[in-house]
Amino acid sequence: MTASTDIIDSEPESWFHRNQQAIAPWLFLAPGILFFVVYVIAPVFQSFNLSLYQWDGLGQAEYIGLRNYEDLYYEWVDRDAFYVSLKNNLIWLVLYLLAIPAGLFIALLLNQTVFGIRLYKSLFFFPFVISQVVVGLVFTWFYDPTFGLLNQMIGVFGLGPINVLGNEHLVTYGIIAAGLWPQTAYCMILYLTGLNAVDPEQIEAGRLDGAKGAKMLWYIVLPQLRPATFIAFVVTIIGALRSFDLISVMTQGGPFGSSRVLAYYMFEVALSEYGFRMGYGAAIAVVLFLIMMCFIVYFLWSMYREEKGH
Template sequence: MATATTQRSWYKRNEIAVTPWLFLLPGIVMFALYVIFPIFQSFWISFHQWDGLGEKTWVGLANYERLLGGDRKFETSFWNNLRWLVLYLLAIPMGLFISLFLNQKVFGIRLYKSLFFFPFVISQVVVGLVFSWFYLPGDLGLLNVVIGFFGFEPVNILGRAESATYGIIAAGLWPQTAYCMILYLTGLNSVDPEQVEAARLDGAKGHRMLWHVILPQLKPATFIAFVVTIIGALRSFDFIAVMTNGGPFGSTRVLSFYMFEESLSEFGFRMGYGAAIAVVLFFIMLGFITYFLWSMYQDEKGAR
C-alpha cells in the first residue's frame, strides 16, 4: 500500500514532465522499430554475402571494395544521382516564383492555385506514366506533336541514353515544384506585413524587397524545401522504375534503383551488396541534411 502511494505521489510530482513522453512513447517505439533498427541492420548486412534466405557469410569490407574498385554500374548510378541533385534543386526557385504569383489578389486566383496544386496530389507512378506517354516517339507522343507543329524533327527522349535521365528529371520536377510552392505559400502567410510596409517606405521594391525582406522570413520554408527536395532526388526510384526500368542500356540507373536490382531483382538477390549501396546512399543523404541543419543552426545563433 505504501509502495503504491509512493508511486502515485512520484507521478503527481513529475506529471508535467512525464505526460508528454507517455504520448510520444508509441511514436518513438515505432520510429525505432521501423527506421533506426533497419538502418543498423543494413550496416550489418553490408558486411556479409547473403541471398536473403540462407546463412550469412562474413566478407568484411569486400562489398565496399567492389563498389569503389571500378563497378561501372555504381559509377553510372552515382553520377546520375548527382545530376538529379543539381537539377532537382530547380524545383525550389520555381516553387518560390509560382508562390509569389499565386499570393496576389487577382480574379480567378483560386483556380490557378488548384491547377498548380494538382501535380502534388497525383501519385509519382501516375506522373511517370503520364510523362512516358508524353515522350512517346514518332507521332504518338504529345511532345513530338507539338514540336512537329513548329517544324522540328521528332525526338525519342526516353530511347536515347544521352537524354533519358534528363527527361525523367523533368517529370519529377513537375510534382516537386508543386510541393515547394505549397511550402512557400504557407511561409508567405507568416511574412510580417509591418516589415514589408516599412521597407516600402524606405523605397525597397522588386528584387530588393524579395532579397532583403521576404526571403529572410522564408528561411524555415526554404530549409524544409531543400531537405525534402534532396531526399526526393536521392530516392528517385519510382520514376525510373515506371519510365525506363533503368534503361536504355542502364543509363538511367540511380543508387536506389541499383540497390533494388542487386538485392531483389532477377540479377541475383545479392542482399549484402545491395545493403552496401544503401549505406553509401544513406551517408550522402546524411551529409547534405547535416550541412543544412548546421547552416540553419549557425544562422539562428547569429540572429540572437
C-alpha cells in the same frame, strides 16, 4: 474527474502517483519508440552489418569483410553501374533544387487576389497530390516518340521527333523534369504560405525607400521567407535522393542502365530478376545512407540551433 481526486485524497500516495511526471513520458513514448526502433533504427544497423556478407536471401550468409565495398570501388573505377548511379544521383541533387526557384516564381505569379485565384492555386498544386507512379506514366506518354505531347509541340517548330526516354544522354534529364513537376508544386505551396505571412509594413517601408522588383524581393521578401526556403530545401534534397518510383515506372533504369540512381540500383541488385545479392545491395544502401546522413546532420544541427535559440 472527481473520482480521481477522491482516490488521491483518500489513499496514501502510491509510488506511481508520486513519480507520475517522471514515468508518464516514458509510458507515452513506449509504443512509438518500440515500433520505430524495430522497423527503422535497428534495420539501419542490420544493413551495415549485412553489407559485410555475401547472401542470396535464402541460404547461409558468408562473411566477406569489405569485399562488397571493394567491388563497388572497382565499379567506380571502371565507370560501371555504381559510377553511373552515383553520377546520376549528383545530377538529380543539383537539378532537383531548381524546384525551389521555380516554386517561388509560380508563388509570386499567383500571390494576387483576382477572381478565382484560389482555384488556380489549388490546380497548380495538383501534381503534388498525384502518386509518382501516375506522374511517371503521364510523363512516359508525354515523351512518347510516336504520339507524345512533347513531340507534337516541338513538331510545330519542325523539330523532332526525339525519344527522350530511349536516349541514354537525355533520359535522366527527362525523368528529373517529370520529378520537378510535383516538387515545384510543393515548393510553390510552401512559398505561398510564406508570402502570406510577409510583414506588409516592411514592404511599405521598402517602397518608400524606393526598393522595388528584384531588389525588394532579394533584400526584404526573401529574408522573411527563410523558414519556407529551409523546408523547401530539406524536402527537395530528400526527394532527390529518394528518387525511385519515377525511374522504376518510366525506364527501369534503362536504356542500358543509364538512368539508374543508387536507390534504384540497390533495389535491382538485391531484389529483382537480376539476382538476390542482398549483401551487395546493403553496401550500396550504406553509401546512399552516408550521403543522406551529411544532409540529415546538417538539418538536425539547424533545428538544434533553432531550439536553443528559443
